[in-house]
Amino acid sequence: MAYSRSEVDALLPLPLATFHILVALAQEDHHGYAIMLDVERRTDGALRLSAGTLYRSIQRMLEQGLITETSERPAPELDDERRRYYRITPFGAAVARAETQRMANLVRMARVEGLSPGRA
Amino acid sequence: MRFYRLLLLLYPASFRREYGADMIADFARRRRESPWALLDSALDVLRNAAAAHWDMLRQDLRYTRRTLARSPGFTLTAILVTAIGIGANTAAFTVADFVLLRPLPFPEPHTLIRLCWGPRSGGGWGCMNQLSPANYRDYKSMTSSFQSLGAFTGIAVNLMEAGGDPQRLAGATVTSEVLPLFGVAPVLGRVFDSTGGGSADAGAVVISYGLWQSQFGGDARVLGRGVTLNGAPYQVIGVMPPGFYFPSRDAQLWTHLVLREANYEDRDDNYLEAVGRLKPGVTMNQARADLNVVAERLARDYPAVNGDAGFSFFAMHDNMSPRYRLMLLGLCGATLCILLITCANLANLLLARAGARERELAVRAALGAGKERLVRQIVTESMTLALAGGALGVALAAAAVPLLALLVPNTLPVASQPSVDLRVLALALAITTLTGLGFGLLPALRVGGGTGGGLSALREGVGAGGGQKQRLRNVLVGVEVAMSVVLLISSGLLIRAVWRIQAVDPGFVHESVMTLKTALPRPKYDMTQRRMQFYTRVLTDVRALPGVQSAAYITGLPIVMYGRVTGVVIPGREVSTRFRDEVASIRFVTPQYFRTMGIPLLRGRDVEAGDIQGRPPVAVVSESFARYWWPSEDAIGRTFESRGGPRTVVGIVGDVKVRGLERDNEPQMYASAGQVPDTAFINDDPKDLVIRHSGSVGALLPAVREIVRAADPEQPISDVRTMDDVVAGETATRRAQLRVLGALAAIALLLSGVGIYGLLAYTVAQRSREIGVRLALGAEPASLARMVVSQGMKLALVGVVPGLLVAYWAAYAMRALLFGVAPADPVTIIGAVALVLVMTLAGAFVPALRAVRVNPMLALRGD
Numbered sequence A: 001m002a003y004s005r006s007e008v009d010a011l012l013p014l015p016l017a018t019f020h021i022l023v024a025l026a027q028e029d030h031h032g033y034a035i036m037l038d039v040e041r042r043t044d045g046a047l048r049l050s051a052g053t054l055y056r057s058i059q060r061m062l063e064q065g066l067i068t069e070t071s072e073r074p075a076p077e078l079d080d081e082r083r084r085y086y087r088i089t090p091f092g093a094a095v096a097r098a099e100t101q102r103m104a105n106l107v108r109m110a111r112v113e114g115l116s117p118g119r120a
Numbered sequence B: 001m002r003f004y005r006l007l008l009l010l011y012p013a014s015f016r017r018e019y020g021a022d023m024i025a026d027f028a029r030r031r032r033e034s035p036w037a038l039l040d041s042a043l044d045v046l047r048n049a050a051a052a053h054w055d056m057l058r059q060d061l062r063y064t065r066r067t068l069a070r071s072p073g074f075t076l077t078a079i080l081v082t083a084i085g086i087g088a089n090t091a092a093f094t095v096a097d098f099v100l101l102r103p104l105p106f107p108e109p110h111t112l113i114r115l116c117w118g119p120r121s122g123g124g125w126g127c128m129n130q131l132s133p134a135n136y137r138d139y140k141s142m143t144s145s146f147q148s149l150g151a152f153t154g155i156a157v158n159l160m161e162a163g164g165d166p167q168r169l170a171g172a173t174v175t176s177e178v179l180p181l182f183g184v185a186p187v188l189g190r191v192f193d194s195t196g197g198g199s200a201d202a203g204a205v206v207i208s209y210g211l212w213q214s215q216f217g218g219d220a221r222v223l224g225r226g227v228t229l230n231g232a233p234y235q236v237i238g239v240m241p242p243g244f245y246f247p248s249r250d251a252q253l254w255t256h257l258v259l260r261e262a263n264y265e266d267r268d269d270n271y272l273e274a275v276g277r278l279k280p281g282v283t284m285n286q287a288r289a290d291l292n293v294v295a296e297r298l299a300r301d302y303p304a305v306n307g308d309a310g311f312s313f314f315a316m317h318d319n320m321s322p323r324y325r326l327m328l329l330g331l332c333g334a335t336l337c338i339l340l341i342t343c344a345n346l347a348n349l350l351l352a353r354a355g356a357r358e359r360e361l362a363v364r365a366a367l368g369a370g371k372e373r374l375v376r377q378i379v380t381e382s383m384t385l386a387l388a389g390g391a392l393g394v395a396l397a398a399a400a401v402p403l404l405a406l407l408v409p410n411t412l413p414v415a416s417q418p419s420v421d422l423r424v425l426a427l428a429l430a431i432t433t434l435t436g437l438g439f440g441l442l443p444a445l446r447v448g449g450g451t452g453g454g455l456s457a458l459r460e461g462v463g464a465g466g467g468q469k470q471r472l473r474n475v476l477v478g479v480e481v482a483m484s485v486v487l488l489i490s491s492g493l494l495i496r497a498v499w500r501i502q503a504v505d506p507g508f509v510h511e512s513v514m515t516l517k518t519a520l521p522r523p524k525y526d527m528t529q530r531r532m533q534f535y536t537r538v539l540t541d542v543r544a545l546p547g548v549q550s551a552a553y554i555t556g557l558p559i560v561m562y563g564r565v566t567g568v569v570i571p572g573r574e575v576s577t578r579f580r581d582e583v584a585s586i587r588f589v590t591p592q593y594f595r596t597m598g599i600p601l602l603r604g605r606d607v608e609a610g611d612i613q614g615r616p617p618v619a620v621v622s623e624s625f626a627r628y629w630w631p632s633e634d635a636i637g638r639t640f641e642s643r644g645g646p647r648t649v650v651g652i653v654g655d656v657k658v659r660g661l662e663r664d665n666e667p668q669m670y671a672s673a674g675q676v677p678d679t680a681f682i683n684d685d686p687k688d689l690v691i692r693h694s695g696s697v698g699a700l701l702p703a704v705r706e707i708v709r710a711a712d713p714e715q716p717i718s719d720v721r722t723m724d725d726v727v728a729g730e731t732a733t734r735r736a737q738l739r740v741l742g743a744l745a746a747i748a749l750l751l752s753g754v755g756i757y758g759l760l761a762y763t764v765a766q767r768s769r770e771i772g773v774r775l776a777l778g779a780e781p782a783s784l785a786r787m788v789v790s791q792g793m794k795l796a797l798v799g800v801v802p803g804l805l806v807a808y809w810a811a812y813a814m815r816a817l818l819f820g821v822a823p824a825d826p827v828t829i830i831g832a833v834a835l836v837l838v839m840t841l842a843g844a845f846v847p848a849l850r851a852v853r854v855n856p857m858l859a860l861r862g863d
Helices: A005-010 A016-025 A032-042 A051-064 A090-112 B002-008 B013-033 B037-070 B072-101 B133-142 B209-216 B284-301 B322-366 B371-407 B422-449 B451-460 B467-502 B528-543 B593-597 B623-629 B697-711 B723-730 B732-766 B768-776 B781-813 B826-852 B856-861
Strands: A067-070 A085-088 B112-119 B146-160 B167-174 B204-207 B226-229 B232-239 B251-256 B273-278 B309-315 B513-517 B548-554 B565-567 B583-589 B601-604 B618-622 B639-641 B646-653 B668-672 B688-693 B718-722
Touching (some): A005 A090, A016 A032, A016 A051, A016 A067, A032 A051, A085 A090, B013 B037, B013 B371, B037 B072, B072 B322, B072 B732, B112 B284, B133 B273, B133 B284, B146 B251, B209 B232, B322 B732, B371 B732, B467 B732, B467 B781, B467 B826, B513 B697, B513 B723, B528 B697, B593 B688, B618 B623, B623 B668, B732 B768, B732 B826, B781 B826
Parallel strands (some): B167 B251, B618 B646
Antiparallel strands (some): B146 B226, B204 B251, B513 B688, B548 B583, B601 B646
């Protein structure tokens, strides 16, 4: 799918929940609850997405084309029939990368000014 | 778990359908992990459900903005039409609320009452007749229903301040009970003292906030200031707060009315009105029963005066002519008609649009938008239109309300200008919402119903618009026509009524008569002789002016002053007990009054300069007076008793409409100004100067001013007007109402015309292919035009019949306003129906033309 640099930039900066959901879906497809657990584990429990926030984010991300619903199912023993699975789109991956880059730039800038964590 | 399912209902249905199952599954797991899951989830749902609705609304609004911007003609029409409907209703409700619903601006307003003299039957409205001090005292002392009861009478005074010009002001002289019983404290100083028997405050005056501001610049040192009222020194003791109006809006000051023993002697000298407050827990009916007992006793004890007299007793808030009430209700009814028409018009516009958009909607439905999403989208659109129209409508109403001020009766103690306030805004919002939902849901549900139809819409290409939809649109146009008929007939009937009233002969010739007031102050002019010197000097000089044919003075002008009636007794005859018949309106006049007013002197003579104190008292009576008392004899030379003794009839004149063109009138008697007793109440003094002249008032007035100044430099002049204006003023309220109603009828006619045009134009567009085929097969273009026009006529007739029925019902309900015009007045009905048919023809003209001009080749090539 073709997308332009400006389409990507238009979405930045990403809402926190959106970014975390993209990160959770970066390696494999997940259903909603798994995304939530993944985010919670990755942030050591610091960020816990509520059901409402999660599904509203998912709805919006579907409309924006960041993620897509997938019909492929994982191994039967892991599958939960009732659930919908989501997969990151190439556009979603590009947006996530751009957001990472944006934050990395911010961090580098702050470091140059001597704002590293752990230093006095 | 069930609770969580219920909570999920708060989400938009589409969201729930999409994610509900997942959320329930998530919740099931979470609940196993945490005891607080339910609480957490509940809070989460509340927060996010609102946000989800908001997301959707924003999306719909974005979409609405795009679609409305694409068809600016439709958008503008819809907003304007809504604005007219909502504006008219908001304005009408503002006035109706102000006059009919809102309590008076006093504490516990429902316990405030008015008490007057009146017919035994209790008929009529408002203050039928004034009370004499003796009757007032008896009503006050013998009843137990009132917490407080006081008496007052309106006054007009000349206010002089040192070095200033004299000013003419209206006010009231009130007993000490009156001002405190309203429960409104003065902003400055105090009101009259009720403890000292009242005489202490004899020279005190309480002024209105308005007068304080205009005359004394709002200076707090006004207290204790001396002013001159009617030549006598007074001292300002208090200032009432803004918004305090009593007894009427124009009252600017209040003096202290002290009733002395001498005032109670003549039980037939009626000049007081009473105002009071009911005791807590006492109802109007209980008080009325209480008063009835007293009335019966007074009738027994004083049959000559109180024979069959009763009282007028009413809540202060009801002191308005039933005509005002009817007019306002009529106005509200008319604006409701307009609202119905605008709603029908809008529903039609949206239906037509929905027809045109059927394909677009079907595409969206095919792409997975649920029915609920589409309905929501359409309702968002109609609500947006309604809110925009509503906002514009409220602005229109705010601009229109001052024009409706004439519909606020001046007998109520409220400000003259209603304002658009929060209550009204709330109502406007409610109407707007209802309108938006009403005209939005109808087309929306039709779309919703068309899930099967949606597919056919896709297939057929052109939105075919089923027969059912066409029928619905016909009905809507029928409603518009019906409402227009109702409004046209109502306005027509009222126009006929006004014509009829204007055709009533007032009994005098009002053209070329100028009038002004010079109220001579007491005690300077206590003596009748002193007053006569003033009148004679002024009249002699005025009569000598070029262009003046005659001039005279009288106690009160007909139509301007209703009251001042007196009982009539014929010596030797039994006192009858028929209230209205046995009283006559009494006026004191100088010579030439009848000539000046153009009242025909039928027999006998006019009052003469020689009819002064010490000579036998004379009276000129009206024809009905003579006929009532001496039906088969000559009245000239007969004697009767009234107000202070016997009078001999010396002349008979024509009757005049003392109480105005629309009311019944007592017989009239005129006594000589030179024979007013010195002790008479000031109301008997002649004050009104009437001058019959040729030429303009503007040229005459300066000369008259100069003459009055020469006679008494301190004497102000007020109430300059022509009798033409007085008579025209009689129908002013009606004409104001008529203008409003007429404007509404015109709007209604226009809107239905637009409705008919829209429907026919749509039909012609739909059928252009068929018309093309017919033309190609050799049909006469004229027959096609006839087809379109006859369809329009059918639409109109469908509306006319129910419209006539509703109009008859409405006219019957307001027949009190019709002044004898029949509710089914054929001229009005024919006129209204003709107008509707003309409007239909006009609406059908352009579509018919289009039908004729259909190019068969283009139409057939079509799709």
